[in-house]
Amino acid sequence: MSNLSPREEASFDAKTDIEEYNNFIKENPDLQAVEFLMVDPNGIMRGKWAPADALKKAFEEGVNFPMSIHGLDIWGREVEETGIHIETGDMDGFCRAVPGTLSLVPWASRSTAQVLLTTFTPEDEPLRYDCRNALARITKALAQRDLYPVVAFEVEFYFLEPNTSGDGLMPTPVGASAGPDRQRMYGLDDLEDYAELFDDIRAAADAQKVPIDTIIKEAAPGQFEVNLKHRCDPLKAADDVIMLRRIVFGSARKHGLQATFMAKPFIDYAGNGMHIHASVLDGEGNNIFDEEKFDDAKEKLGGAIAELIRTMPQGLLMFINSWNGFRRIQPGSYAPTRAVWAENNRSVALRIPASTSKNRRLEHRIAGADANPYIVLCALLQAMLDGLEKLETPPPQITGNAYDDNNAELLPDDMDEALILMQRGDFADRALGPELSRIYKHLKRAEILAFWAEITPLEQSTYL
Structure with missing residues (x-):
């Protein structure tokens, strides 16, 4: 951990070093290949494989990629x-290594490195519709006000038995054959059953500087949650999620399983969510929501809550970014259905966890585990920034079961309404910037139209 204040840390230039x-090559002289990794607006990792001698270019001028990679739909079309495609000439940008993301790929069959990239234009400006650059813009806007967010992600996923039958059906969760009631939430035996797999996940995370905290058995067969440690750097926190997904996928394959x-x-089983814990430090490292430290801490937290609740419906598509994701929003499922908040209550969209005053924070509980963490944080931090400037009073908090409160605003339950x-x-224009916002809306419209164009087997079996 650094002894510098948030203000001093933020003053460092984050350019590729x-x-x-040089240090990585010195430690890995036998390197044979490199995997260049990028994240598109859908939260999907894309990239290419290259020989080891291409790695240096990523740390100097950058690796060429078409800038239109940030305009692909969920299927990569x-x-x-x-x-931003052929009508522009499909121009290349220059994609540079993100500092701190260079590491070995533990599950690779030969000595292989991986590094995350971010996109710059031919004029050497950060590409505004690269989602990582969009988050960097908001982080800088907060730093200009001497505000430094601290965020931590909790991410859920399933381990699956591979389907080798070739029938195209969804694989089943590990442990599901024992019966639908085998939830064993917080069960230690289930963690022990996959101890070697989780050991590999932790080892890979340590090697890639992804700070895993706790691992929990969740509410369905084969479902687990990994909690990441907090970061006073939203960009690194989002990088952690992207790298964690890759680690889980790769480690599961190594053990003959799939992950989703x-x-x-x-x-019949619980959905996969992605919860975000967030607070804000001042330049000296003090939590501005700490009521024992600041007389106006309650007003600041209230202002952030008020704006997060107000923008929740129109920002929902940034938190639930897939057609499938809206199936998760069901009453009683611990996935929120209403734009409400409360203290120490897991039925709400915005929870204030039980904590000491020094650790006062909010927990945003809406996002699906497959959401783009950069875009999620863009929406979350923009709303918090606006709320801290407006300092409006939030609506009254919910008591009891939020699913039973018919007075609170329902969140959209389908992708079309959310769009x-x-x-x-x-709000999306302010959170993402006008360019990425426009592109994101077109990508989500294309996704909606693709699903509208399919007649489901249920429809055919019902109406033929």
Whole structure:
């Protein structure tokens, strides 16, 4: 841990350091290959494989990628409405290594490195519709006000038995054959059953500087949750989620299993959520929500809550970014259905966890585990920033079961309605920037149209 204050840490220039490359090559002289990794607006990791001697370029001028990689739909297809594909000449950008993300790939069959990239234009400006650059813009806006967010993610996923039958059906969760009632929430035996797999996950995370905290058995067969340690750097916190997903996928394959972060892979079992804990420090490292430290701490927390609740409906598509994700929003499922908040209550969308005053924070409980963590934090931090400036009074908190409160505003329960609300407001433009907001809306419209174009087997069996 650094002894510097948040203000001093933020003053450092985060440009790629060639020394990171030099030290890595010195430690790994037999390196044979490199995997270049990028994250698109859907939260999907894309990239390419290259020989080891290509790695240095990523730390110098950057590796060439078409900038239109940030305009692909969930299936990896070009969406012409974005206006960033062939009509522009499909120009290349220069994708540079993100400091601190260079590491070995533990599950690779030969000595292979991986590094996360972020996109710059041919004019050497950060590409505004790269989601990581969008989050960097908001982080800088907060730092200019001497505000430094501290965030931590909790991410749920399933381990699955591979389906080798070739029938195209969804694999089943590990342990599901023991019966649907085998939840064993917080069960230690289930962790012990997969101890070697989790040991590999922790080892890979340590090697890649992904700070795993606790691992928990969750509310369905084969479902687990990994909690990441807090970061006073939203960009690194989002990087952690992206790298954690990759670690879980790779480690599961090594053990003959599959993994999924799909928001609602099974009707009968709990969905996969991604919860975010967030507080804000001042330049000296003090939590501005600490009522024992600041007389106005309660007003600041209330202002953040008020704006998070107000923008929740029109920002929902940034938290639930897939057609499938809206299946997770069901009453009684611990996935919130209403724009409400409360202290120490897991039925709400925005929870204030039980804690000491020094550790006062909020927990945002809406996002699906497959959401783009950079875009999630863009929406979360923009709302908090606006709320800290407005300092409005939040609505009264909910008591008891939020699913039973018919007076609170229901969140959209389908992707089309969520997109309509996003288009009617200006919150997405402010959170993502106008360019990424426009592209994101086109990508989500293309996804909706693709699902509308399919007749489901249930419809055919019912109406034929």
